[in-house]
Amino acid sequence: MAATPTPRGSAVEKRRMILDAAVRVFARQGFNQCRVSDIADEAGVAYGLVYHYFRSKDEVLDTLFLERWNVLLDVIRELDVEERPAREKLLAITSFIVDSYRHDPDLMKVIIVEVTRAANSFGQTHLVQIREAYGLIAEIVAKAQEDGTFKTTVTPEFAAMAFYGAIEQVLTGWIFDVLPSGEVEFEQAKTFVVETICGGLDAEAAAA
Amino acid sequence: MAATPTPRGSAVEKRRMILDAAVRVFARQGFNQCRVSDIADEAGVAYGLVYHYFRSKDEVLDTLFLERWNVLLDVIRELDVEERPAREKLLAITSFIVDSYRHDPDLMKVIIVEVTRAANSFGQTHLVQIREAYGLIAEIVAKAQEDGTFKTTVTPEFAAMAFYGAIEQVLTGWIFDVLPSGEVEFEQAKTFVVETICGGLDAEAAAA
DNA sequence: CGCGCCGTTGACTGGCCAGTCAACCTGGCG
DNA sequence: CGCCAGGTTGACTGGCCAGTCAACGGCGCG
Numbered sequence: 001m002a003a004t005p006t007p008r009g010s011a012v013e014k015r016r017m018i019l020d021a022a023v024r025v026f027a028r029q030g031f032n033q034c035r036v037s038d039i040a041d042e043a044g045v046a047y048g049l050v051y052h053y054f055r056s057k058d059e060v061l062d063t064l065f066l067e068r069w070n071v072l073l074d075v076i077r078e079l080d081v082e083e084r085p086a087r088e089k090l091l092a093i094t095s096f097i098v099d100s101y102r103h104d105p106d107l108m109k110v111i112i113v114e115v116t117r118a119a120n121s122f123g124q125t126h127l128v129q130i131r132e133a134y135g136l137i138a139e140i141v142a143k144a145q146e147d148g149t150f151k152t153t154v155t156p157e158f159a160a161m162a163f164y165g166a167i168e169q170v171l172t173g174w175i176f177d178v179l180p181s182g183e184v185e186f187e188q189a190k191t192f193v194v195e196t197i198c199g200g201l202d203a204e205a206a207a208a
Numbered sequence: 209m210a211a212t213p214t215p216r217g218s219a220v221e222k223r224r225m226i227l228d229a230a231v232r233v234f235a236r237q238g239f240n241q242c243r244v245s246d247i248a249d250e251a252g253v254a255y256g257l258v259y260h261y262f263r264s265k266d267e268v269l270d271t272l273f274l275e276r277w278n279v280l281l282d283v284i285r286e287l288d289v290e291e292r293p294a295r296e297k298l299l300a301i302t303s304f305i306v307d308s309y310r311h312d313p314d315l316m317k318v319i320i321v322e323v324t325r326a327a328n329s330f331g332q333t334h335l336v337q338i339r340e341a342y343g344l345i346a347e348i349v350a351k352a353q354e355d356g357t358f359k360t361t362v363t364p365e366f367a368a369m370a371f372y373g374a375i376e377q378v379l380t381g382w383i384f385d386v387l388p389s390g391e392v393e394f395e396q397a398k399t400f401v402v403e404t405i406c407g408g409l410d411a412e413a414a415a416a
Numbered sequence: 417c418g419c420g421c422c423g424t425t426g427a428c429t430g431g432c433c434a435g436t437c438a439a440c441c442t443g444g445c446g
Numbered sequence: 447c448g449c450c451a452g453g454t455t456g457a458c459t460g461g462c463c464a465g466t467c468a469a470c471g472g473c474g475c476g
């Protein structure tokens with residue numbers, strides 16, 4: 001089965017085909033539950049070819065994660081330098097992540113489920129990159145606290161975690177089909193996350 | 209190895225010893241990476257005994273998760289009925305989860321890493337219980353919106369996810385050793401989460 | 417036209433590990 | 447004291463699967 005919509009026969013980028021197939025298989029069955037032959041089958045390629053392009057099953061997931069995460073890091077790094085209100089920056093990050101999910105839900109599912117929380121396997125392997133994202137977000141918050149845009153009741157590191165955690169949990173909601181998903185919801189989620197984290201839930205917000 | 213501090217020889221609760229050992233092993237090596245014999249060794253018990261008390265390796269994790277999650281659900285259910293400000297209720301939930309982590313970090317690590325985000329295995333199995341927690345939190349928010357304590361800019365379901373996501377991400381920070389942890393930090397985190405989600409990060413919060 | 421390079425193939429293997437099971441205690445009871 | 451029940455033991459097996467490797471083919475080049 002597995003009706004691959006990829007243009008069969010194009011000898012050009014077998015490696016890409018394997019990566020794309022891996023995303024689908026990992027998302028469908030999970031990294032541990034799937035066999036390497038599943039990936040090969042899904043890609044319409046011989047088993048051995050996977051090992052021609054990748055040293056191991058792990059390396060396939062590593063590649064997928066790093067490809068995407070590095071783009072995310074670039075986006076945040078660029079934002080970090082710009083002179084814009086912190087709220088806008090956080091909205092831009094949220095938008096990027098939500099759009100990543102809209103564009104390729106399977107890939108984001110794999111990253112969140114298999115890497116970001118995998119404290120005993122891939123999460124450890126990629127801790128440096130993951131930590132960098134948190135750090136960059138914390139910097140945005142810290143700057144905003146310095147110039148008085150944000151309150152200083154909470155440490156920047158902590159705020160960064162709350163913010164990122166809120167985003168990931170919303171994606172998780174979509175992944176588990178606990179939250180409704182669709183074009184409208186995606187756009188809504190962007191403002192909702194930022195509104196919740198920056199504006200808070202309280203009706204009358206006054207400094208204590 | 210594995211200097212078990214459990215009172216050896218007490219034939220009374222071998223089952224409990226196995227569960228406690230499993231928590232340690234799952235936390236240390238991860239569910240997929242560990243062998244059933246690791247659990248037996250850690251418990252100081254024969255391999256076969258694990259299968260005397262549990263039908264499968266999966267059932268061990270299922271038991272651990274349900275034991276803890278049901279306590280959490282009870283706490284939230286009770287809170288749901290009480291007549292207290294929503295902010296206090298959310299603080300109580302946060303406190304309970306943070307204290308759970310303080311009391312048994314390994315167990316919470318296992319729950320978060322192996323169940324709560326495991327979209328292709330245990331997360332699916334326990335989706336009903338997980339979803340119930342989200343639903344109960346959403347109800348708290350909905351009630352607060354009705355009586356005017358909370359703004360209505362965000363749906364209750366969404367607010368619940370943001371709130372829960374923030375908590376889990378903080379625990380994840382401790383688990384990965386990305387955030388400093390200790391008595392002081394635990395207490396701080398409780399108010400920080402609630403302050404962030406309810407009060408927001410913005411310095412001057414005014415209704416739009 | 418022939419040769420070799422390299423992308424490609426897929427059968428095979430070595431190791432690992434969940435789960436089984438027959439035998440072995442031990443303590444309580446007749 | 448002998449016998450049974452049920453907790454306890456750990457060697458064993460059956461299946462699975464990551465990774466290997468020898469062989470294949472087709473394309474370009476001499």
